[in-house]
Amino acid sequence: MVAQPSERHTDQLHEKLVALSRNAQVNVDLDDPADYWYRLGQRNAYAHALGLSVARGVDHKAFKVADRLSAALADGEHNVDFLLAGALEGAPSAAATPASLEWIGPQAFSAQYGHIPGVDRDYGMRWGERGDQRISWRAPLDASHGLLYAYDPLWAEYKVLGADVPRQAVEGAFTQALDTDVHMDVTAFAEVVRSQTVAQRPRPIEPIAPVRVIEP
Incomplete structure (x- = not known):
């Protein structure tokens, strides 16, 4: 379902x-x-x-x-x-912009993401209103980006929060969540991860314009 x-x-x-x-x-x-x-x-x-x-x-x-x-x-x-x-003044409404995250069953999750290799690193089974949803990040041991997803044990469903997520952003969001809301909604956690990802992007270095020296 x-x-x-x-x-x-x-x-x-x-x-x-x-x-x-x-x-x-x-x-x-x-x-x-x-x-x-x-x-x-x-x-x-x-x-x-x-x-x-x-x-x-x-x-x-x-x-x-x-x-x-x-x-x-x-x-x-x-x-x-x-x-x-x-x-939100002037911003698109939620109804006009459908959410991309959804819960899917184990068969659909396996079919879509089962081919992704790596080891699951769990970030606790404390999330969501019931405090029992798990957030995991899957990637090879030496990888810096991986699959971020949540698992709901009550309904045995998965929610993919990102397919190519930097581990550093997940760590930052995890630390922030522990400090503010230990039962944060998994979708809110995903938004914090996205914010961390943007904040951690290296800013481009603007080239220095050449200086013209005028001889006297």
């Missing part, structure tokens, strides 16, 4: 990401520079995860959503409904 995420589920995910970003802002310790930058990093990561979810990975749209949320938080707004409405 394949279960498509409902529009309400997407709304709840967005509300959760806004709340996590808001909580990071509220918990900033202005007297501790290390904590200050750590919390702001958390705030911005969740804001960007919201943007990626809304924009379905389109970076420039995701940044606009994230910037609106971060700016509102910096201005002192803490109401989740107001924050979400402001961040």
